[in-house]
Each structure stands twice: as C-alpha cells, then as structure tokens.
Amino acid sequence: MSAPSPPGGPGAGSGTPPGSRGRTRHRGSTESESWRHLRAKQVLVENFVELGYHAQMEVVHHEAGRRVDVAVALTGSTGRQRNVAVEVQDSPIQVDTMQARGRLDRALGYDATAWIFSRHRADALLRAEPGRTQVRAPEEMLWVVDRTGQGMHIIDPEARSIRRIVFGSVFP
Template identity: 45%
Template sequence: MLIAHDTNGLPVEAARDLPAGAFSCPACDGSMLLKRGQVKVPHFAHMPGTECWSEAESVSHLRSKNLLAEKFRQLGYDVQLEETYRDQGRRVDVAVTIPAWDRGSRVAVEVQDSAIDVETMKARTRIDRSLGFIGTLWVFTDKRAKVLLDVTGADIEVRIPNEMLWVDHRYRQGVFVLDLDAAAVWNIELGPPHVRISEWYDGDGYGQSSAYVPRTIRCPIRHAADFTLTSTPGRYPNEWAVVFARRRL
C-alpha cells in the first residue's frame, strides 16, 4: 500500500519524507511497516500474520498509481491515493478532484494490472457512483495490455480479454494503457467494429447478466493521449464517461 495512517489518524504517503513512527492500515487498523529500498517502490506492508480485506499489489501497480498521482498533481488536480471506504470494502486507487469542473467533480481512477472479473468491475463502478464520483476511469498497465501495445497497427489478430471488452463496450472510448517506462498513456482503439455480446441492463445501466467471450480482432489503433482528464456523456442517462484527452497532432 502507498498510504497509511499516522499516529493522529491522518493519511500519509510512503513516497514522502516521513519521520520514524507508528503507522496503521486505513482498511483494518493493523500495524504497518514503512519499506524503502534501492529497487522497490516505497510502500507500507502489513505485519506478518495480519488479515485484511485490502489486497496486496504488484510493483507495477504501485508504480502506476504513483505516476498517475504525480501527473495529475502537475495539472493542478487535487489527488488522494488509495482513498479507502471501509463500509463499502472499497479502496479507490487514485481519487481525483478537478476544481475547474462543476463543483469540483471527483473521478475514481482504477489501475488494472491483472485479470479481473467483469462483475467485479461493475460492482466497483456502482459503488463509486454511490460515493459521489462522477465516473470511474479504468487504466490498464503495460503489463496487462502488453499485447495491445506490441501489435497496434499491424495486421495481426489479437485476443481481447473480457475486462477490456467491457470497458470498450460500456464507454465506447477504446481502452487506456499506461506505459510506465515512457511515463505516457495511450488510447487503444480496438480496430474495426467487432461483435459485442448482448447484455441485459437495468435502469441504471448496470448489467445483470453477461455473456462476454474474449474476442479476436485485427489492427487495433494506438492514439497518443495525455494525462488531462475530460468527460463525455455516457451511454445511459445521468452518466459520464471520464477519459484521458487525446493529444492534438
């Protein structure tokens, strides 16, 4: 984890110059150790044997959250890493408040570094809206979406995982991939229109059942984007799709 509570119960970031002290987990109140090193990302870790609903994360996941927070802050956004909501069992990877938007609109940015069940994504999106976020922006790491970065523009068939199909289907904006080493973000358009599996939606636009099957497509197209967040009307009433703005050529 990148965030812990100090002895006053206030959130502190592992990457900051912190004095020695006791730290606790925002999710379970368990004691945490601050770990720093030459190679690893500064982070907090639970004491051995601690049980907590908050998941452990990969190095690339931690690096991705740090990079996003840095880029958003450079743009003047108010950023809170790992904003935790205990009652909902939810930890938002990067919570962003954009002062220039209506009443300081808040966006939940979720980094995806591994496979995830589509129903879990729907549940998290639903919780985020209930918490007052205007939208959830899903960002895939270059580890999870490596195949898309490797073959964009080539006449090669690519198998698209369920979670990426769902993001493209729901928001119709392609998928966003974070290139960690280049500190860049890409918008991947999933090639020509492909067959999308039907899904029944309720009045709020949340699927009740799904039959997504990984699809094979050709020639995904890569567009350079920047870290500026913008919004566009979603597929359903009172819903907004939050995206990274494409770079102007």
C-alpha cells in the first residue's frame, strides 16, 4: 500500500522532479521545503503503512501553529495507543527549536517526537572514510544521539532506504 502524494508535491503535475534543486510549498506552511524533504515524508508514510501502522503526512494543528511531518499511531501489546510525531530534517536546525517542538508535540497529545535526518543533511558523515577522515557532526545530530543513546536515523528518499548511524560506524 502506498500513501497518496500531497497536493502540489512531486508526481502531482506541478511538482519539482527528483534531481532538480527546486523547492515546493505545501499545505499548512509558509516556508518552502525541498523535494527531498517531501519525498522522505512520503517514503516514511508508505513504510509505516506497509508495517501495519496508521500514518499520516503533514498533520496540521492550527491552534498551535504546528505541522507534524508524519504522525504515527502505534498500538502496543497491551492495546494502548501511542502517538508519535516524526520529523524529517533536511536542513540545519537549532537544538532549542527541536526541544520546543518536542514540548509542543507532548502538549498536543504525542507521546514522543522522533527525528530522522535526510541523506542530504548527513552527507558529510556518510562520505567519511573510516580511520582517515574526521568529520564534525552537526549539533542537532549529536543532541539526538545523546538523547536516545541509540544513534540516529538517516533516510535516503531516492533509494527508499533508512540507515541507523552509530558514531564510529554506519549500519544499513
């Protein structure tokens, strides 16, 4: 099963084709986003739905001025539903902005906010040669790693793949 393309997104006739550097505007936002960001959200929704979860792209909370990239409803073995806001980060962001979004998400009823970085954002880390290159990880990535203790996730929307990165190595 796949999620429908959002209005005006890639594949909707007026969207920016993959491979170009164009940016597109989307429902509920005054800022533009890259086609990579939009496609990454589509890939996440498709994968969550294929796994049997309820997932929805670009959930707008007008009263709070917040748009969640992907909202996922998970039901555990106890039957309790947990709602997770998933954010795809394709550009630099301040850690305090990430923390504020997490607090707002909890106030909106989400149990957690998960951050997934685009391959574009993590390109320098992915190109590093083991033992030969030192790469400075962006502060927001270090915050995610420190907060979760489980590394971070990188999505490549073109390849439809997600990698978990633990500093010192890369795991597909």
